[in-house]
Amino acid sequence: xxxTTRQIxxxxxxxxxxxxxxxxxxxxxxxxxxxxxxxxxxxxxxSRSGNPTVKALELKLADLEGGTDCSCFGTGMGATTATMLAxxxxxxxxxxxxxxxxxxxxxxxxxxxxxxIEFTFADTSNVDEVAGAVRDNTxxxxxxxxxxxxxxxxxxxAISEIAKDAGAIHVVDNTLLTPYYxxxxxxxxxxxxxxxxxxxxxxxxxxxxxxxxxxxxHGAAIRFIQNSTGSIMSPQVAxxxxxxxxxxxxxxxxxxxxxxxxxxxxxxHPKVEQVRYPGLESFSQHELATRQASGYGAMxxxxxxxxxxxxxxxxxxxxxxxxxxxxxSVESLITHPVTMTHADVDEAERQRVGIIDGLVRLSVGLxxxxxxxxxxxxxxxxx
Amino acid sequence: xxxxxxxxxxxxxxxxxxxPxxxxxxxxxxxxxxxxxxxTDTASSIFNLERGGHAYSRIxxxxxxxxxxxxxxxxxxxxxVCTASGMAxxxxxxxxxxxxxxxxxxxxxxxxxxxxxxxNTLPRFGITATFVDPLDIDGFRSALQDNTRLIYGELIxxxxxxxxxxxxxxxxxxxxxxxxxxxxxxxxxxxxxxxxFGVNITIHSVTKWMGGHGLAIGGAIVxxxxxxxxxxxxxxxxxxxxxxxxxxxxxxxxGPSAFATRIRAEAMRDFGASMSPMNAFLLLxxxxxLSLRMDKYASxxxxxxxxxxxxKQVSWVSHPGLTSHxxxxxxxxxxxxxxxxxxxxxxxxxxxxxxxFIENLQLASHLxxxxxxxxxxxxxxxxxxxxxxxxxxxxxGITEDMIRLSVGLxxxxxxxxxxxxxxxxxxxxxxx
Numbered sequence: 001x002x003x004t005t006r007q008i009x010x011x012x013x014x015x016x017x018x019x020x021x022x023x024x025x026x027x028x029x030x031x032x033x034x035x036x037x038x039x040x041x042x043x044x045x046x047s048r049s050g051n052p053t054v055k056a057l058e059l060k061l062a063d064l065e066g067g068t069d070c071s072c073f074g075t076g077m078g079a080t081t082a083t084m085l086a087x088x089x090x091x092x093x094x095x096x097x098x099x100x101x102x103x104x105x106x107x108x109x110x111x112x113x114x115x116x117i118e119f120t121f122a123d124t125s126n127v128d129e130v131a132g133a134v135r136d137n138t139x140x141x142x143x144x145x146x147x148x149x150x151x152x153x154x155x156x157x158a159i160s161e162i163a164k165d166a167g168a169i170h171v172v173d174n175t176l177l178t179p180y181y182x183x184x185x186x187x188x189x190x191x192x193x194x195x196x197x198x199x200x201x202x203x204x205x206x207x208x209x210x211x212x213x214x215x216x217x218h219g220a221a222i223r224f225i226q227n228s229t230g231s232i233m234s235p236q237v238a239x240x241x242x243x244x245x246x247x248x249x250x251x252x253x254x255x256x257x258x259x260x261x262x263x264x265x266x267x268x269h270p271k272v273e274q275v276r277y278p279g280l281e282s283f284s285q286h287e288l289a290t291r292q293a294s295g296y297g298a299m300x301x302x303x304x305x306x307x308x309x310x311x312x313x314x315x316x317x318x319x320x321x322x323x324x325x326x327x328x329s330v331e332s333l334i335t336h337p338v339t340m341t342h343a344d345v346d347e348a349e350r351q352r353v354g355i356i357d358g359l360v361r362l363s364v365g366l367x368x369x370x371x372x373x374x375x376x377x378x379x380x381x382x383x
Numbered sequence: 384x385x386x387x388x389x390x391x392x393x394x395x396x397x398x399x400x401x402x403p404x405x406x407x408x409x410x411x412x413x414x415x416x417x418x419x420x421x422x423t424d425t426a427s428s429i430f431n432l433e434r435g436g437h438a439y440s441r442i443x444x445x446x447x448x449x450x451x452x453x454x455x456x457x458x459x460x461x462x463x464v465c466t467a468s469g470m471a472x473x474x475x476x477x478x479x480x481x482x483x484x485x486x487x488x489x490x491x492x493x494x495x496x497x498x499x500x501x502x503n504t505l506p507r508f509g510i511t512a513t514f515v516d517p518l519d520i521d522g523f524r525s526a527l528q529d530n531t532r533l534i535y536g537e538l539i540x541x542x543x544x545x546x547x548x549x550x551x552x553x554x555x556x557x558x559x560x561x562x563x564x565x566x567x568x569x570x571x572x573x574x575x576x577x578x579x580f581g582v583n584i585t586i587h588s589v590t591k592w593m594g595g596h597g598l599a600i601g602g603a604i605v606x607x608x609x610x611x612x613x614x615x616x617x618x619x620x621x622x623x624x625x626x627x628x629x630x631x632x633x634x635x636x637x638g639p640s641a642f643a644t645r646i647r648a649e650a651m652r653d654f655g656a657s658m659s660p661m662n663a664f665l666l667l668x669x670x671x672x673l674s675l676r677m678d679k680y681a682s683x684x685x686x687x688x689x690x691x692x693x694x695k696q697v698s699w700v701s702h703p704g705l706t707s708h709x710x711x712x713x714x715x716x717x718x719x720x721x722x723x724x725x726x727x728x729x730x731x732x733x734x735x736x737x738x739x740f741i742e743n744l745q746l747a748s749h750l751x752x753x754x755x756x757x758x759x760x761x762x763x764x765x766x767x768x769x770x771x772x773x774x775x776x777x778x779x780g781i782t783e784d785m786i787r788l789s790v791g792l793x794x795x796x797x798x799x800x801x802x803x804x805x806x807x808x809x810x811x812x813x814x815x
Contacts, residue, residue: 014418016404017403022413022414024414026407026411026412027411028402030408044407052405239412
């Protein structure tokens with residue numbers, strides 16, 4: 001069945017007791033057991049270990065992503081952390097996209113490094129650099145494609161081959177494109193991670209995360225860590241996210257179309273120094289972006305002529321667009337990564353990977369594209 | 384759930400059968416509009432009220448259903464219908480049995496919204512009301528007309544706090560075949576089970592003490608199952624065939640829950656003032672601690688009454704638990720565990736002093752709700768009863784200096800200390 005059918009129906013069966021067309025919100029801690037011998041016969045004991053409302057979302061996401069198992073978490077960082085803890089022990093090594101989300105960078109350099117796990121940050125848009133970074137003790141390659149906020153793309157299939165040869169698993173943060181546009185597991189990756197906060201919820205209503213594994217073995221490893229460390233999604237969040245998923249493809253198509261129009265507008269604007277959007281032919285990895293995904297997503301960035309000062313003025317004065325962190329929601333957001341989302345990345349590292357001071361990040365929403373372009377046009381006039 | 388269980392047990396368990404699918408200990412939140420039918424025959428029989436079951440959440444919802452059954456069990460009623468607000472409960476309950484040309488005898492001491500409904504809104508549809516001092520029992524009898532179809536009052540009057548003599552009014556109601564409907568919001572079934580005294584229907588703003596946390600709006604109509612609707616021909620909506628459901632006769636089909644079923648079939652279906660599943664879930668959490676909270680409210684209220692009665696800047700204190708109150712004896716009879724946690728008092732210095740007192744409190748919240756876990760305070764003459772004319776204010780027992788206090792669950796020492804900020808600010812008006 002098609003993606004839009006599955007995003008609505010996968011994982012959901014009408015409640016057998018009442019016929020309720022939606023999965024009830026099982027806001028409960030514990031589940032009554034019929035007898036000691038029948039312990040867990042109905043599948044649930046305690047909501048840290050599993051909850052029927054959360055399960056419905058997990059089944060949906062596993063189906064959409066083409067995996068065998070899914071675990072949902074309280075946040076996207078929860079999903080990333082559990083994945084790393086599941087496959088990296090002290091003395092093991094991981095190769096990570098050097099332009100990964102700032103929170104992933106912080107987790108690796110400031111937290112997991114304390115437990116004797118080693119990380120190499122590599123430019124994963126360059127397959128040779130990934131291959132060169134692999135060591136004997138490499139257990140994971142973690143890529144984010146397109147990467148936030150630079151939009152650099154990594155070749156999922158090629159890197160999966162490198163991982164396989166090295167006996168490592170390949171984890172792909174698929175948040176920016178969602179399974180609607182990109183299926184990392186089909187391309188050879190082992191685990192997809194998501195911040196469901198973004199396009200899956202889509203309405204800025206919840207914070208959540210998910211991992212989807214190709215094999216049951218990997219899924220069980222992540223579940224074990226989740227149950228041990230307690231990073232779970234609440235039933236309320238799961239229920240709201242399940243509702244958001246039902247319109248994911250509709251929103252992605254419209255938001256991506258808006259993003260394309262905005263990117264073209266900015267590219268033609270005399271006050272804009274540069275624009276990066278995978279859908280533009282000028283995008284250096286346009287061919288890769290077109291080959292491994294069926295859409296370009298709704299994230300873009302640009303630099304105003306005049307650098308940081310001009311960019312700040314634009315972000316402070318632009319209407320319609322909201323100055324805020326987060327991305328992927330129906331509301332269009334404008335963000336300054338250097339001071340906001342990626343402030344924890346060392347300055348030298350930021351410059352090296354291309355998070356320049358004047359970078360203005362756009363999360364294109366669902367508003368009328370004329371309004372979004374009009375607001376940027378007006379703000380650009382003032383800089 | 385059997386009625387042999389005691390109150391605290393019922394407040395935790397009544398109405399909930401453990402989720403048969405997964406055994407979830409808490410009530411699932413059925414946040415859904417509709418229910419999938421197994422086949423068309425089942426669908427048809429649910430639609431025609433021939434069997435229980437859910438079709439559409441405006442009419443019934445499993446989560447709301449648990450709350451309905453729990454409230455019915457706590458009250459000792461036959462059935463409950465929950466509504467989107469307390470006012471919706473009052474409106475739906477009245478209009479289920481009254482129509483054009485009918486008349487209500489009502490207490491004059493009621494929440495301003497109830498008075499306004501009966502004085503301004505219902506008359507537009509030909510339903511009129513006569514208001515009677517709640518302590519004037521003969522007044523209730525003499526206000527009856529041939530077309531009177533309902534006697535209505537709040538057990539603890541708002542804001543004068545006079546108590547209805549339930550048994551005396553029940554006698555009038557029974558003698559005249561007119562149902563007696565009581566707004567039991569201020570007492571909750573924990574302080575008084577009105578049906579034990581012969582009341583026929585209770586109304587609740589579940590928003591208040593029942594829910595107890597000031598976080599969800601909701602109402603409830605509880606059918607006492609003890610009114611003989613068929614004894615006269617005065618209640619055709621209950622006893623005559625109802626065309627929308629193939630001429631169903633509620634009284635014949637549903638007996639003791641005929642009134643509640645009529646409300647579900649008509650008011651929920653046509654007016655649609657339904658409670659949301661999420662609110663029902665939240666309110667259920669509140670009810671689980673109802674008796675614990677009500678005892679603590681009573682204890683804090685007693686200590687504050689003592690404190691205020693002895694305060695040099697307080698000109699008067701009103702609460703049915705005080706021997707000075709006109710309803711002291713009635714409170715002892717009907718509300719032995721506590722006569723509610725609403726207290727009225729006057730700060731010396733009149734309107735200006737009252738205003739200064741309220742505006743200088745730091746802990747107590749200045750707002751128009753009652754029955755929160757937090758202490759709330761308000762000036763009725765300018766707020767809750769602000770749309771009532773001067774004559775109506777007197778009838779409702781409201782004075783210009785009156786401060787209405789909804790005692791909260793905080794440490795009572797902190798409430799007393801907070802009041803000192805108010806008293807200090809009001810001091811300069813005391814001698815003027």
